[in-house]
Amino acid sequence: MDDIEKTKKKEEEAKEQKAFSNNDSRLKEEIRQSLIKDLEKKVDDGVDGEVTEEMVDELMAQFWKAKEETLEKFLKKKRREEKRALEGVEKQEETFTRFGLNFRIQHMTLFTSVLLLIFTGMPEKFHEAGISGFIINALGGIKVITILHRIGAVGLSAMFAYHCTIYTIFFRQGRRDFVELLPMPKDLFDVIQMIKYFFGLSKERPKFGRFSYIEKFDYWAVYWGCMVMIGSGVIMWFEVESINLFGKVVVDIAKEAHSDEGLLCALAILIWHFYNVHLNPRVFPMSWVWWNGKLTKDEMLEEHPLEYERIMEKKETKS
Amino acid sequence: MKKVLKLILLLTIFLWSEQGYAAELKNGAELKKCTTCHGKPGFSKVLENGKILDLYIDEKILRNSVHGKKECTDCHVDITEIPHRGEIKAVNCSKQCHFIGNTSGAPQTDKYIEYKNSVHGKEFFAGNKKAPVCQDCHGTHNIFKPSNGLSQVSRHNLPRTCAKCHLNIYIEYKESIHGVMFEKGNKDVPVCTNCHGEHNIRRPEDPLSTVSKGNTAFACSKCHSKVEIMKKYGIETEQVETFKESFHGVASEFGSKTVANCASCHGVHDIRPSTDQKSSINKANIPKTCGKCHPGANINFAKGKIHVNPKVKEAGIIYYVSQGFKWLTILTMVGLVTHIFLDLYRRKARSKETE
CATH class of the missing domain: 1.20.950.20 (Transmembrane di-heme cytochromes, Chain C)
Known part of the structure; x- marks a missing residue:
């Protein structure tokens, strides 16, 4: 029973993630909101809203940059592998x-x-x-x-x-x-x-x-x-x-x-x-x-x- | 009549010598001293080994020779008194007068150097007393220009001069076609020196010899490739060219020591026309002649021509084979090369289109 529930849950999560990834700005907004919530809790005393906004903006920029770079790296690797595999197959067929x-x-x-x-x-x-x-x-x-x-x-x-x-x-x-x-x-x-x-x-x-x-x-x-x-x-x-x-x-x-x-x-x-x-x-x-x-x-x-x-x-x- | 002629001859000689008498008084007197003894026919000396050395000098011959104006002591420099004492040395032509830069005006050429490197010179300097020196061929008191018929080395006398030592060869030569024609007074046939050279005679084994393995064909071709000489006797001049084109000729050109040259088949001093029964190239003798190098040769070797030129119609079937291949090659190559150029042209045109 537990196993079935777990897999169901996972499937749901995966679906949600897919939906998020389809929409970059939505994802961005989600992360932004959760970050603000987290930070607001921690810096409740003595820090005004503007500072929090600034911090979140900076964090978001860094995070987004890292995300794009990682994605690009992976995509390149994947493309290369695909190409190699494709070539091998073609060679065998073509001589x-x-x-x-x-x-x-x-x-x-x-x-x-x-x-x-x-x-x-x-x-x-x-x-x-x-x-x-x-x-x-x-x-x-x-x-x-x-x-x-x-x-x-x-x-x-x-x-x-x-x-x-x-x-x-x-x-x-x-x-x-x-x-x-x-x-x-x-x-x-x-x-x-x-x-x-x-x-x-x-x-x-x-x-x-x-x-x-x-x-x-x-x-x-x-x-x-x-x-x-x-x-x-x-x-x-x-x-x-x-x-x-x-x-x-x-x-x-x-x-x-x-x-x-x-x-x-x-x-x-x-x-x-x-x-x-x-x-x-x-x-x-x-x-x-x-x-x-x-x-x-x-x-x-x-x-x-x-x-x-x-x-x-x-x-x-x-x- | 003869007596009258003799009288006239004597008279002219007397008159001629009278003319020069005043100028040559001193020298003439000296010569007369010598001819007192040496002018007598039969004046001779018995040597220790029993041989008789003829010491008679014919004054007339000496006076007409190229050294006619020389006196006895000009050459016999070691003679100072009469009667002579001690050993009389042989005259050394090259050291006494005929050396480079001599002041007496004696003709000097490189022939002495040629002689030194020749087989005769080498033997002489190695101490062989039989080896000939200048005088043995050119004569002593009877030296004339080679163009003079009296000279020992004139064309007319040369074979006999060489025969003084090379008698067996002379006998062979006399019976060969060259020798027979020579005796008849033919001016085209070769004498010894035409093939062997003169002062530069070398052993046939010496590669520098004019009759060495590699040079024989050249020696023969001096006459046998000349149409103007050969047409007189009905001999073909193609023989030299066909030999050069044959495998024998090519191998000989590149230094093969065993391959046949002219002399291997035709003989050396005993060359005879093929019609002669004794000739090495008579049909009956060809198997034996070819068999020297090609053991087991039979009479089929004598069938057909040996010196074949595929470029002339007389060669028969060989000519047609040659022509056939010539046209086959030309047509094939023209076809193939055209195909190549058309292919290249088309490739270029197509690559332009795709661009």
């Missing part, structure tokens, strides 16, 4: 894993090998340039260069072999991505749409799926490049066997193809790929997807809206 660890390691092997290959191959192609002599001598002469080039070649070949066989055949993600990467009629329409957009004939950029035509081009360029470079490279690495089997002309063709395709690869990487993942104003100085494999919701909506829609649909059907 999308684009590349798994396996694929990221493949990409890292690929670019280390290719950079090493470009760095040791270009001075040989452009041997007349002064910088070529500098690079070759700085690395320890032509012998060291050829060994470094072969190390790069082994790295690239291992990565390419792994990607084409094990990753594409035995990994679910590999199989899925391979299918997604196949050129489709939509890519042609996307190119046309992009050209329209570039020239202002259309206000909309084409909507890409998991892989845009730009990324598909990159992928198949690497595929073709690897086949030409590894094929011709192997012919030249085992030059005696190649000539014995096919004649010198095969090695000459391999050398020409290796040299020319090498330049094409280097230019495509340094200009095209670097623009798309480094220099382009949207990602400058670098898109971090190669490192953490993640895209934010904004990036997904801008670059891969169709994939975003698909992921969201999947989530909905699951839940």
